[in-house]
Amino acid sequence: GAxxxxxxxxxxxxxxxxVELRCDxxxxxxxxxxxxxxxxxxxxxLIYFQGNSAPDKSGLPSDRFSAERTGGSVSxxxxxxxxxxxxxxxxxxxxxxVARSDTQYFGPGTRLTVL
Amino acid sequence: xxxxxxxxxxxTVSEGASLELRCNYSYGATPYLxxxxxxxxxGLQLLLKYFSGDTLVQGIKGFEAEFxxxxxxxxxxxPSVHWSDAAEYFCAVGTQGGKLIFGQGTELSVKP
Numbered sequence: 001g002a003x004x005x006x007x008x009x010x011x012x013x014x015x016x017x018x019v020e021l022r023c024d025x026x027x028x029x030x031x032x033x034x035x036x037x038x039x040x041x042x043x044x045x046l047i048y049f050q051g052n053s054a055p056d057k058s059g060l061p062s063d064r065f066s067a068e069r070t071g072g073s074v075s076x077x078x079x080x081x082x083x084x085x086x087x088x089x090x091x092x093x094x095x096x097x098v099a100r101s102d103t104q105y106f107g108p109g110t111r112l113t114v115l
Numbered sequence: 116x117x118x119x120x121x122x123x124x125x126x127t128v129s130e131g132a133s134l135e136l137r138c139n140y141s142y143g144a145t146p147y148l149x150x151x152x153x154x155x156x157x158g159l160q161l162l163l164k165y166f167s168g169d170t171l172v173q174g175i176k177g178f179e180a181e182f183x184x185x186x187x188x189x190x191x192x193x194p195s196v197h198w199s200d201a202a203e204y205f206c207a208v209g210t211q212g213g214k215l216i217f218g219q220g221t222e223l224s225v226k227p
Binding site for chain 2: 004043044048050091102107108
């Protein structure tokens with residue numbers, strides 16, 4: 001079956017603009033995660049969604065970052081007033097449930113460049 | 116504090132040689148451990164995982180890892196490396212809520 005997909009694959013934007021990154025998880029997966037991969041910080045957790053529960057936003061670096069998940073499926077990560085330090089690869093992952101042992105399946109990522 | 120350390124940033128091995136990538140973790144409870152591989156421009160692919168049972172775990176592509184609680188380690192091994200194994204490798208621990216904490220990664224280069 002189809003894996004996790006993300007769009008766009010690349011995004012170049014100017015400092016101060018807003019951007020939206022999209023993630024389509026594997027069908028039937030109830031858990032969805034966003035991670036950020038940057039040279040200085042490595043791979044870091046941003047936010048996760050589990051079904052209809054309130055999301056865990058503990059990894060979001062500032063209030064410029066937000067995410068939503070509509071209908072328990074597609075998720076959008078929004079970065080407002082982008083800064084150069086937001087440049088990174090944003091990875092989305094999904095799993096069948098929220099559990100420490102469950103495998104997360106990753107999408108190819110969106111490379112964000114803020115000029 | 117929960118953390119994962121991969122001491123080697125970059126390793127080069129010759130094709131056909133054996134490989135061991137090191138991973139040390141710090142986690143208060145029983146750890147759930149993962150190794151992922153990332154090829155250039157790709158997302159992460161799971162190689163193997165450990166959460167209970169036999170401490171020697173077999174994965175895809177001929178990889179295996181051994182969990183050693185006394186050393187807080189989960190090292191990845193392969194007896195004979197292929198050129199296609201060149202990639203970046205990440206060790207991770209699963210935490211509450213399923214969030215993964217990753218190590219900094221080890222970049223593997225393979226010499227012909």
